[in-house]
Amino acid sequence: MPDHRYDPNDIEPRWQRVWADERTWEVANPVAGQSQAGEEPKSYVLEMLPYPSGEPHIGHLKVYSVGDAVAHFHRRTGRRVLHPMGYDAFGLPAENHAIKTGQHPRASTDAAIAEFQRQFRNWGISIDWSREFATCDPAYYRWTQWIFNELYRNGLAYRKEAAVKWCPNDQTVLANEQVIDGRCERCGFEVEAKQLEQWMFRITDYADRLLDDLDTIEWPEHVKTMQRNWIGRSEGAEVVFRCEELGIDYPVFTTRPDTLFGATFFVMAPEHPDVERLTAGTGNEDAVRDYVNHALNESNELRGAADKTKTGVFLGRHVVNPVNGEAIPMYVADYVLMEYGTGAIMAVPGHDERDHAFARAFGLPIRRVIEGENPDGDADGLPYAGDGALVNSAREFDGLPNREALEAIVAWLDREGKGHASVNYRLRDWLLSRQRYWGCPIPVVHCGACGIVPVPDDQLPVVLPDVSDYAPKGRSPLAAAEDWVNTTCPTCGGPALRETDTMDTFVDSSWYFLRYCDARNDQAAWDPAILHAWMPVDQYIGGVEHAILHLMYARFFCKALSDLGHIDVQEPFARLFTQGMITKDGAKMSKSRGNVVSPREIVERYGADTARAYILFIGPPDQDADWSDEGLEGVQRFLSRLWRLSAEAAERGAPGPLAGDPAGPDLDLVRKAHWAIEKVTGDLTGRFAFNTAIAAVMELTNEISRLRDDAGAAARRFALETANSLLFPFAPHVAADGYHLLTGERVWEEPWPVADQAYLARDTYELVCQVNGKVRDRVEVAADASGDALEAAALAAPNVVAHVDGHEVVKVVVVPGKLVNVVVR
RNA sequence: GUCGGAAUGGCGGAAUUGGUAGACGCGCUAGGUUGAGGGCCUAGUGAGGGUUUAACCUCAUGGGGGUUCAAGUCCCCCUUCCGACACCA
CATH class of the missing domain: 1.10.730.10 (Isoleucyl-tRNA Synthetase; Domain 1)
Structure with missing residues (x-):
C-alpha cells in the first residue's frame, strides 16, 4: 500500500480551481415573465460585509466559516442559495492612512480588497463572485445617492443645526468613536462642542414600527432587547409650565405626571436655546454664562458620570406649576439633556433620585406626594420611586392609587389645555454628514437663488473628486477641489456650490444586501421583481457589535424604501445569528498584546479545512471561544x-x-x-x-x-x-x-x-434501572416491551433486587425507552 | 445603578422535552510500531473508597434552600465573571 498522506496544499487549490473555473456558486436571477412555479425555494444567506483593511482577521474566518456551512447545507437540502460578497470600502482608516502617507485611499483600499479576495478564495468560501462590489465603486454609490435623493424628496432627509464633536487642533468634526475620554484619538486635544448645519435622516418617524416589528423577526432576544432599549419608548405626558415674567410656555415631558404636585423647581439643559434670554436682566447673566460654557465644553463622559455631584445655577426666573398655580424657580443644570424630551424638566425631588440630589445640594424644598414605605430607614424615606396613594396633592386626587391618579391628572391637564398624554423616545434622528473625504458625496448643490437643490437622478453619480491633501482643515477636504465644488445649479443654471460633506459609511451598508440581488443593474438600483424573489435575507450572520447601529439603520432603510414603493419587505433580515469572539489566552486579540492569530499563517500551515472545521468545532458559535x-x-x-x-x-x-x-x-x-x-x-x-x-x-x-x-x-x-x-x-x-x-x-x-x-430503530435497548432515583443496574430489553414487562425486568435486575431487599416498594415509575425508577421505603 | 448572558473533569465543551452527567476533542498515563524522535495504532483517564480481579459504594454540574419518583435542566436567595446601556425625566 503506497503512502497516503493528507496534503491540504495539494487538495485545496485543486478544488478551488474547479469551483472558480466552473463558477459553481453563481446563481442566476429569476427572469421576468418566466414562471417560478415548481422551482426550489430560495435561501439568501449573508454574512455582514467586511471592512477591508490590511488583511482578514480571525473573526472574518469565523463568520464566513459559519455562513458557508449554512449556505452549503441549504444548497444540498434543495434550496437555491444566494451567497454574495462585497466590501464596505469607504471609511476613516483608509483616509487616516492617506493623511499619514499621502497615498490615495482608493489605492490602499484596492490593495486590501485584493488581499481579502485572495484569502476568501483560499478559504474556499462558496461565494457568488459575479455579484461582488465595493461600496466605494461609483457604480454602487450612484445608487446610494439615489436613495438619498428619494429620502430627501419624501421629507426623510433634512438639514438641521446640530451639536457635533470638534477637534480644535485637527480642525475637524469627529465621529463619536474617535472621541476617547473627551479627547481626540489622533492628537489628544480636548474635544469641543460645535453647532453646525448637518444632514439628518428622519429615523425617529419610524420609532414605533422599528419597535413593533421586532416581534416579527427571528433574532436573538438580547439583540432585540438592545434595540428596544435604544429606541427607548416611554409613555407619559407633556405638561406646560408658563414663565409669566416673559410670557413663554415651556412644555416638559414626564413619565410621572402623578407626581406633578411634588414639582418644586424646574431645570433646563445648558444647551437650551432660551437660557440666555431668560436670564437677561436678572443679574444672574454672568454666572449662568460661565456655567453654560463650562458645561458645553465638558466631555460627555465626565458630564454623564452617574455619581457626579449635582451642579447648576438659578436662572432668576420662575415658572408656574399648572396644577396648583405655584411659582417655582428655574435652574440650568447639566444633568438635564437637550437631546431628550424638550430639554427641560419639572423636578420632583420627593420621588426622583436625581432631582432629590439637586434639591439637597441647593436647599430646595422636598415634598412627598406619594405614600410609601421607608425601606432604607432614612429620616423621610425620600426619594421614593415606588407606587402608593397620592398625598399633599389636590383634594380630588389625594388618596387615589398613583397609577389611577396619573390618568386622572393627565385627563385634567388635557381638559384645561395645559398638557396631554405623550410618548417620548430615546432614539434620535440619524446624523449622516461627515466632514470627511473618503465617503459617498452627498448629491446636493447649494444655489444662491434656489437654495438646496438635489442633483437630478440622471446626473448621478456625483463622483468623488481626487484631491492632493486629505488633512482636515476645518471643512471637508472636498472643499479644496475647487473645480468640483464650483458648479451650476441644476434648476436655474446659475453658479452654485456642491455640498462638500460626505455620508456616514453606515449609509453605504444600510442597503448593500438589496444591491446584491441585482448587482449588475446599471439602469436602476435594482429590479423590484428580482428583489422580490430574493428578499428578505433568510439568514444574516455577524458580530453582536452591530446589534444597534447597522441593524437599526438597515431596518429603517427597508421600511422607508418600502413606504416609497421600491421594495416589498418590511424587515431586511428574517433571521439573525450573532457569533462570539475568538480570543487568545483569554483576551481579545490585539497587536499591542501580541496575541494575534493570523488566519493567513494558519491556513498556510494547516490548510483552510482544518482552520474552518476547528473554528466550528471549538464550541457553540454564538459564544466566545479561546484559540x-x-x-x-x-x-x-x-x-x-x-x-x-x-x-x-x-x-x-x-x-x-x-x-x-x-x-x-x-x-x-x-x-x-x-x-x-x-x-x-x-x-x-x-x-x-x-x-x-x-x-x-x-x-x-x-x-x-x-x-x-x-x-x-x-x-x-x-x-x-x-x-x-x-x-x-x-x-x-x-x-x-x-x-x-x-x-x-x-x-x-x-x-x-x-x-x-x-x-435508527433498535430491537432492544438498555433500560436504566433506578432505586430511589439512583442508577443501580441496566438490563437489555425488547424495544416494544410493555410497561409491565419493563417493571418486571427492572425488579428482577440483580443489583435492583439487592437494593430493594428489606424495603417496601412504594411506587414504580416506568418511562418506556428510558428507565424504571423503583421507589422504596 | 439598570438590563441581558454565563458558571459542568487538568482544559475546550456535550447532555435538543425534567429521565444513564462528562459525547467529541485537547492534555495526560501505559503499551505497540521505530535506531531515536515525530507520526501513527491500542488501552486507560471526574474525585474518593473498595476487593486478588471483578462487582460494588459514596461524592460530584459556582454556593445555599425548594418542587419532584427523578434536577446541570424548573422555582427562590446568594457569589463570581462577561457584555450592553448608563443623570433618558
Whole structure:
C-alpha cells in the first residue's frame, strides 16, 4: 500500500480551481415573465460585509466559516442559495492612512480588497463572485445617492443645526468613536462642542414600527432587547409650565405626571436655546454664562458620570406649576439633556433620585406626594420611586392609587389645555454628514437663488473628486477641489456650490444586501421583481457589535424604501445569528498584546479545512471561544484520518453494492452512519450546532477506523461516503476530495443524505434501572416491551433486587425507552 | 445603578422535552510500531473508597434552600465573571 498522506496544499487549490473555473456558486436571477412555479425555494444567506483593511482577521474566518456551512447545507437540502460578497470600502482608516502617507485611499483600499479576495478564495468560501462590489465603486454609490435623493424628496432627509464633536487642533468634526475620554484619538486635544448645519435622516418617524416589528423577526432576544432599549419608548405626558415674567410656555415631558404636585423647581439643559434670554436682566447673566460654557465644553463622559455631584445655577426666573398655580424657580443644570424630551424638566425631588440630589445640594424644598414605605430607614424615606396613594396633592386626587391618579391628572391637564398624554423616545434622528473625504458625496448643490437643490437622478453619480491633501482643515477636504465644488445649479443654471460633506459609511451598508440581488443593474438600483424573489435575507450572520447601529439603520432603510414603493419587505433580515469572539489566552486579540492569530499563517500551515472545521468545532458559535493550537491539531488529525481511510478504501477499488441485509460489524457501521446523518441533519436544521455535528462525524470516523478489519468493504465504503458527505459544509475541500476518490462524484452536487429510520430503530435497548432515583443496574430489553414487562425486568435486575431487599416498594415509575425508577421505603 | 448572558473533569465543551452527567476533542498515563524522535495504532483517564480481579459504594454540574419518583435542566436567595446601556425625566 503506497503512502497516503493528507496534503491540504495539494487538495485545496485543486478544488478551488474547479469551483472558480466552473463558477459553481453563481446563481442566476429569476427572469421576468418566466414562471417560478415548481422551482426550489430560495435561501439568501449573508454574512455582514467586511471592512477591508490590511488583511482578514480571525473573526472574518469565523463568520464566513459559519455562513458557508449554512449556505452549503441549504444548497444540498434543495434550496437555491444566494451567497454574495462585497466590501464596505469607504471609511476613516483608509483616509487616516492617506493623511499619514499621502497615498490615495482608493489605492490602499484596492490593495486590501485584493488581499481579502485572495484569502476568501483560499478559504474556499462558496461565494457568488459575479455579484461582488465595493461600496466605494461609483457604480454602487450612484445608487446610494439615489436613495438619498428619494429620502430627501419624501421629507426623510433634512438639514438641521446640530451639536457635533470638534477637534480644535485637527480642525475637524469627529465621529463619536474617535472621541476617547473627551479627547481626540489622533492628537489628544480636548474635544469641543460645535453647532453646525448637518444632514439628518428622519429615523425617529419610524420609532414605533422599528419597535413593533421586532416581534416579527427571528433574532436573538438580547439583540432585540438592545434595540428596544435604544429606541427607548416611554409613555407619559407633556405638561406646560408658563414663565409669566416673559410670557413663554415651556412644555416638559414626564413619565410621572402623578407626581406633578411634588414639582418644586424646574431645570433646563445648558444647551437650551432660551437660557440666555431668560436670564437677561436678572443679574444672574454672568454666572449662568460661565456655567453654560463650562458645561458645553465638558466631555460627555465626565458630564454623564452617574455619581457626579449635582451642579447648576438659578436662572432668576420662575415658572408656574399648572396644577396648583405655584411659582417655582428655574435652574440650568447639566444633568438635564437637550437631546431628550424638550430639554427641560419639572423636578420632583420627593420621588426622583436625581432631582432629590439637586434639591439637597441647593436647599430646595422636598415634598412627598406619594405614600410609601421607608425601606432604607432614612429620616423621610425620600426619594421614593415606588407606587402608593397620592398625598399633599389636590383634594380630588389625594388618596387615589398613583397609577389611577396619573390618568386622572393627565385627563385634567388635557381638559384645561395645559398638557396631554405623550410618548417620548430615546432614539434620535440619524446624523449622516461627515466632514470627511473618503465617503459617498452627498448629491446636493447649494444655489444662491434656489437654495438646496438635489442633483437630478440622471446626473448621478456625483463622483468623488481626487484631491492632493486629505488633512482636515476645518471643512471637508472636498472643499479644496475647487473645480468640483464650483458648479451650476441644476434648476436655474446659475453658479452654485456642491455640498462638500460626505455620508456616514453606515449609509453605504444600510442597503448593500438589496444591491446584491441585482448587482449588475446599471439602469436602476435594482429590479423590484428580482428583489422580490430574493428578499428578505433568510439568514444574516455577524458580530453582536452591530446589534444597534447597522441593524437599526438597515431596518429603517427597508421600511422607508418600502413606504416609497421600491421594495416589498418590511424587515431586511428574517433571521439573525450573532457569533462570539475568538480570543487568545483569554483576551481579545490585539497587536499591542501580541496575541494575534493570523488566519493567513494558519491556513498556510494547516490548510483552510482544518482552520474552518476547528473554528466550528471549538464550541457553540454564538459564544466566545479561546484559540488553542493543540485543538487545531486535533482537528487536523481527524481530517487526516478520514482522508487517509477514504484514499485507502478508494485504492482497493469499488466493492459491490451494499448487501440487502447487513449484519454484525457491517450492521454496526451502517447504523452508525445513519445515526450520524440524523445527528448532523438535526444539528444544522434551525440550529447552529456545528460543534456537535462535527463531533458526530468524528464518532463515525472512529467507528470506521475501529471496524476497519471487521466490516466488509461495501459497508465501510458507505460509511466513508457518508462521513465525507456530512463533513462537506465544514471542510469542503477534503470532503470533496475524499468523496471524489470514493465515488468519482462531486459531493456538492449530491443531495444531502437522508437517514433510513429502519437503521435508527433498535430491537432492544438498555433500560436504566433506578432505586430511589439512583442508577443501580441496566438490563437489555425488547424495544416494544410493555410497561409491565419493563417493571418486571427492572425488579428482577440483580443489583435492583439487592437494593430493594428489606424495603417496601412504594411506587414504580416506568418511562418506556428510558428507565424504571423503583421507589422504596 | 439598570438590563441581558454565563458558571459542568487538568482544559475546550456535550447532555435538543425534567429521565444513564462528562459525547467529541485537547492534555495526560501505559503499551505497540521505530535506531531515536515525530507520526501513527491500542488501552486507560471526574474525585474518593473498595476487593486478588471483578462487582460494588459514596461524592460530584459556582454556593445555599425548594418542587419532584427523578434536577446541570424548573422555582427562590446568594457569589463570581462577561457584555450592553448608563443623570433618558
